[in-house]
Amino acid sequence: MPSEPILRCEKLSKRFGGVHALENVDLVLHRGEVLALAGDNGAGKSTLIKIISGVHPPDDGALFYKGEKLRLRNPRHAREIGIETIYQDLALADNLDVGANVFLGREPTKSFLGLQRLDRARMRAVAHEVLDTLDIDIARHKFVQPVRNLSGGQRQAVAIGRAIYWKAELLIMDEPTAALGVPEQRKVKELILRLKAQNVAVLFISHNLVDIFDVADRILVLRRGIKAGERRPSETDHNEVVRLMIGG
Amino acid sequence: MAAAARVADDEGGQHPALAFLIRAWPWLFLIGLCVFFESWSRASYGVTFLGNTFNLQSIALFAAFPLLLGLGQTFVIIAGGIDLSVGFVMGLAAVVMARVMQYTTPVDPALALALGILAAIAIAMVPGWINGTLISRLRVPPFIGTLGMFGVARGAGFLIAGGTTVPVNNPWLFAMGNERLFGVPIPVAITLLVVVAMHWTLAQSKFGQYTYAIGGNRIAAVRSGINVRRHTLLLYMISAGCAGIAGMIYTARFSAGAAQAGEPILLDSIAAVVIGGASLFGGSGTILGTLIGALIIAVIQFGLVFINVEPFWQFVAVGIVIIVSVLIDQSKGRLTGERKDAE
Numbered sequence: 339m340p341s342e343p344i345l346r347c348e349k350l351s352k353r354f355g356g357v358h359a360l361e362n363v364d365l366v367l368h369r370g371e372v373l374a375l376a377g378d379n380g381a382g383k384s385t386l387i388k389i390i391s392g393v394h395p396p397d398d399g400a401l402f403y404k405g406e407k408l409r410l411r412n413p414r415h416a417r418e419i420g421i422e423t424i425y426q427d428l429a430l431a432d433n434l435d436v437g438a439n440v441f442l443g444r445e446p447t448k449s450f451l452g453l454q455r456l457d458r459a460r461m462r463a464v465a466h467e468v469l470d471t472l473d474i475d476i477a478r479h480k481f482v483q484p485v486r487n488l489s490g491g492q493r494q495a496v497a498i499g500r501a502i503y504w505k506a507e508l509l510i511m512d513e514p515t516a517a518l519g520v521p522e523q524r525k526v527k528e529l530i531l532r533l534k535a536q537n538v539a540v541l542f543i544s545h546n547l548v549d550i551f552d553v554a555d556r557i558l559v560l561r562r563g564i565k566a567g568e569r570r571p572s573e574t575d576h577n578e579v580v581r582l583m584i585g586g
Numbered sequence: 587m588a589a590a591a592r593v594a595d596d597e598g599g600q601h602p603a604l605a606f607l608i609r610a611w612p613w614l615f616l617i618g619l620c621v622f623f624e625s626w627s628r629a630s631y632g633v634t635f636l637g638n639t640f641n642l643q644s645i646a647l648f649a650a651f652p653l654l655l656g657l658g659q660t661f662v663i664i665a666g667g668i669d670l671s672v673g674f675v676m677g678l679a680a681v682v683m684a685r686v687m688q689y690t691t692p693v694d695p696a697l698a699l700a701l702g703i704l705a706a707i708a709i710a711m712v713p714g715w716i717n718g719t720l721i722s723r724l725r726v727p728p729f730i731g732t733l734g735m736f737g738v739a740r741g742a743g744f745l746i747a748g749g750t751t752v753p754v755n756n757p758w759l760f761a762m763g764n765e766r767l768f769g770v771p772i773p774v775a776i777t778l779l780v781v782v783a784m785h786w787t788l789a790q791s792k793f794g795q796y797t798y799a800i801g802g803n804r805i806a807a808v809r810s811g812i813n814v815r816r817h818t819l820l821l822y823m824i825s826a827g828c829a830g831i832a833g834m835i836y837t838a839r840f841s842a843g844a845a846q847a848g849e850p851i852l853l854d855s856i857a858a859v860v861i862g863g864a865s866l867f868g869g870s871g872t873i874l875g876t877l878i879g880a881l882i883i884a885v886i887q888f889g890l891v892f893i894n895v896e897p898f899w900q901f902v903a904v905g906i907v908i909i910v911s912v913l914i915d916q917s918k919g920r921l922t923g924e925r926k927d928a929e
Contacts, residue, residue: 340609433798433802438799443811453790455784455790456791
């Protein structure tokens with residue numbers, strides 16, 4: 339085992355009304371590791387990432403972040419301590435430009451006649467810089483346009499860039515490759531591996547077994563709220579993972 | 587998908603002139619209107635339309651009320667909402683201000699004006715707060731919530747006014763409504779101050795940025811840690827505050843408060859916002875756009891009167907402009923290659 343895990347979940351449970359969305363799920367994630375979360379619809383994947391990103395408090399069980407017990411107050415709290423979440427298609431304000439999206443909710447300002455004015459030049463410059471470090475190609479003139487004019491992969495990159503700029507140490511991604519064309523899927527997978535190389539821990543949900551086997555170090559399979567199994571891609575195959583997902 | 591994006595890129599690059607036309611059309615249209623009325627009045631009556639200070643002041647005064655209501659409305663519409671109550675909130679503020687001043691003017695006219703102004707703004711905040719709370723906390727759709735408040739404010743205004751107008755005889759109030767500062771009517775000067783403050787807030791502050799973000803993607807805004815509920819509440823209070831200022835100016839101009847003061851102005855204010863380029867789906871719009879929209883409406887209204895056209899044509903003309911402005915907005919995507927979410 340490498341050093342202390344960045345995230346450890348112990349016996350997480352969550353009920354919605356009478357439905358057990360999650361029951362006694364354990365999870366361990368290390369820095370620089372990519373963990374895939376697989377499971378059929380309603381298996382509890384979304385509930386699990388929502389607990390880790392601070393949207394829902396767990397009913398039972400505990401989170402340990404960098405070795406310390408963690409009680410998340412809200413998503414903002416999670417982000418402040420380095421847990422960033424990228425939702426499938428709800429991450430960006432489509433009517434704002436790249437810089438505004440990277441800084442959404444945390445805009446830099448400068449003083450102007452005693453008033454705090456948005457520092458758009460800085461927002462734009464930083465957005466350039468961040469996307470450069472991720473080796474993302476976005477035409478210069480696109481930076482001043484609303485992000486709705488970007489392609490799906492570029493938009494995903496902006497969301498990832500935002501997470502990186504804000505020093506994400508644990509990045510949660512919900513279906514990062516869904517709704518993308520094949521070349522763009524490959525780009526996003528490259529990005530995930532680049533994040534891994536930068537020692538970021540990545541937890542991602544995917545329905546796409548090819549993607550999972552391409553980038554994950556481990557695969558955690560959920561079935562109806564319980565942990566159906568955990569495998570390394572080298573020790574398993576698509577058939578076994580599907581079997582774990584659907585049972586039998 | 588990538589291929590589609592590239593095609594859009596190319597098209598966007600090929601039509602910079604068209605893109606400019608679409609962005610600048612309200613300005614061009616305003617200039618066109620002025621040229622039209624100028625030439626018509628010179629040809630038919632041998633007088634100038636714009637070269638006349640009285641005309642300019644009248645147009646500015648015509649524009650002031652829809653503009654004031656439109657300023658707050660711009661914020662609300664950009665965030666994806668609508669405020670139908672502003673017209674009667676304006677009337678309520680006008681009536682309350684007049685009532686307060688009726689009682690206090692015999693004591694001290696200057697103090698009475700101060701109290702009246704405070705009362706107008708304060709009373710407007712009540713429906714604003716209720717609207718905001720209904721919409722942000724209790725999830726009432728803005729159209730319905732503010733339509734309800736439309737009725738409540740209307741009834742309250744008429745009840746407080748006793749069913750008639752509420753006259754005030756106060757020289758300070760009259761001065762505020764009818765005097766000029768360096769040639770600018772004081773109501774217009776006040777309106778311009780509000781325009782500058784609102785423009786700065788929308789275009790330069792975090793508050794403005796969050797307003798756009800909420801209209802663009804409410805869930806993304808929530809997830810970015812923006813306090814969307816509080817922000818939404820503030821938006822409706824800003825809208826009501828603008829209505830309060832409009833009510834205050836109304837009472838000053840006419841030395842009387844009337845519950846129906848803002849009734850015909852509500853739709854003009856929404857029209858000004860839409861003509862100015864805001865989308866009723868939220869996410870876009872500017873204060874400058876609303877300013878131009880209000881001026882276009884005022885020039886049409888005043889210009890048609892000036893060239894002696896039957897006043898009912900005003901409604902037709904303004905209606906056509908609204909429809910055309912929305913058509914232009916709709917065709918933006920096709921003409922410039924910009925993507926739209928609605929499609």
